Amino acid sequence: MLPIVLAAVTGMLLAYQPWMERWLEPQHFGVRDDGGEPLDARGALAALREAAPRATLHEVIVPENGARRPYVAQASTIESGGQEQWYALFVDPYSGAVTRRSGAAPMGVIEHFHSTLMVGQLGRYWLGGSAFLLIPLTIVGVYLWWPIRRGMLQRFVRRRDALGWHQVLGLLSLPIVLIIAVTGVTITFYQQAMPLLELATMSASRPDRPVVRSPEDNRADLNSAIRTVEVQYPNARIAAFGEPRAANQPYVIRLRYPGELHPEGWTEVYLHPSSLAILGEFNAFDHSPATAYRHSFVFWHTGDMLGRAGRAVWSMASVALLIMAITGFLHWLRRGRGRSMRSRGRS
Template sequence: MPAALGTRWYNAVWRWHFYAGIFCMPFVLWLAITGTIYLWKPQIESWLERPYDRLAVTAPRSTADSQVRAALAAVPGSSLHKFQLPQSANSATRVIVSTAAGDVRVYVDPYSLRVLKVEQEGARPMRVISDLHGTLKAGNWGSYLVEIAACWTVVMLLTGLYLWWPRNARGLGGILYPRLRRGRRGFWRDIHAVAGIWVAVFALFLISTGLPWAKFWGSYFQEVRQVTNTVDGPQDWPTGSAQTAAMMGDHAGHAAMSMRHEAPGVSELDRVIATAYPLGMAAPVMISPPARGDDPWTVASDAANRPLRGQATVDGRSGALLSRKEFAQRHWLDKVVGYGIAAHEGALFGMANQLLGTATALLLMTLSLSGFIMWWRRRPQGLLGAPVPAQRPRFGFVPAGAIAILAFWMPLFGATLLIMLMLERTVFQRLPKVRGWLGLKAHGAA
């Protein structure tokens, strides 16, 4: 490649890296902070719920149906949505009931039938963190915004790798480890570059495994699966607004969980429980009543480590096990997504997974903050401070193909890229003050 053409490409990549970074920086910080909190969900929820898992065994245990009736009485006008199998004799029973305003979790003492706590599912601390992380608590529009930021973070990371790639470098200083005696500007440049190279692969993995939850990408993925005939039963993860997912239940694809149900018969739930316990499903195990009177009950593991999940149907009248499906029996695409989500949430391989996720989040925060400091220190007064555009380079097969692949993989990236290019050529170029602030040339920019 001639030197002049290489310089043009470097300059063009630098400009898009700059724009992507300016836009993504606040989102990266927000997602890293909320994501780190959510990584430690098991420990946080165990601490928050410890008062309800240390009950004294004071009397014979009441029937499950009696516990459900106590929960329904505590929330007038509600109907049974899910019954969570208690994990020990000292655990309060968690009964999730449906109301017009959403699902409500009721904690019931299984011995005295005393209601210990009533709370909205959507108001539970880790549900709030999940909603802040995935949708900014702004519903599906927030999901779209987070997805756009995720797409451009991919661009930021890939262009950063191009800029980082060693050119006539001597040694590994500034490439794999920071040089600490190069003054402030050199220090922050090295911190930014080194944090980027160490975090890039893990960050790209986190973004890829988070996309199935996004409203647009998740729907796009579902459509692709419909076209390619790779759908195999209900989807095991929510798409879009976490609030909507909370109202539908964690297994949002199961029809019985999106409907209101009447209180079950006295004996049916206890029969189902007697069948469910020997199945040995990973906790928490949720039992859902039938959508219609003759339909079976559903028993499903809601384990954070999704490869441990399974689902079964049970005849409430006889207690007979009608069907059972394990994670290993799902379509390979569901298994890939399941492993990815489990790793994303820090649940796939225990605390080591949580620590790795936390380290990735800390490196992403370091990347964002160092980039902000570099920009703040050298920005021209009154200007955005984008790199000055050079003559536009010619688009060859490789860059055009890379952009096409990214646009196919992340349609919102392709759409927003086209919008930005159109705005630059039809609006920004016609407004001298805006053009000057952005650092654009009068006849186009790279």
């Protein structure tokens, strides 16, 4: 029960991560909408280039329209000693101000506790195993509840005991708890889970990104790559972009089309690093069920697939899971105490 309780508490906090980041790191996440037009992807890129001209921008996440969130870039620089230093850059979409964070994020401590219990791989497997056991426990709970389902609400209103809370909260949060458990198992046992899912769904593995066979020295700039995609895909919004690490790798730009649930879109576009010719595109949702799940299970785990409402509902499900763990334990103690008293009475 302990791993489930700890995961529920930290999961509840992580559900409010966007708001907590604005409180804990206002210098990075304190975006204020001044009523002006926010920067587009190329405007944010220009601000990043001006603030960090030597940085390699590996991935830049574009905030959703109307969201009070900065552009977040994972960047690195080769220092004088030849070592690569990694850091995060943040761009205010209204002022264009750029800030840098080199150390660990405050919310990273909660994320680390949520995924490892601060004890490394042992805690990771402990949590993953608990999430795996939560799946059959949920199914058994439904099986035990089914014969006594009639009059459940009336009994709950009349008695409001531990069992009543357990049943009502379990019924309300059942689908979300199962989603959290399944995706949690996937996060922990990713290398084992994905091949099994591909086999079960008869899905083809995700193809590798295209490789540039004859790379040229004169690599086009990232701004031109973004502009090319904007012209070629006018109906899509750029969700993320970045620079290739090697000369034979393409530019990769992620797109999100209107109506898509995925916060970062299902589509990747690949451009030749020199000519900016479109080398191809890949849509994870259309490729196969396993690839669609691979591309989205983290966002299902956090509730981000359903936006702000999803995070709020997932937070309430975490609270329900915490209460269910406690009430289940109390009901078990009560039944054990009752059996003990009946045994002493017979003797």
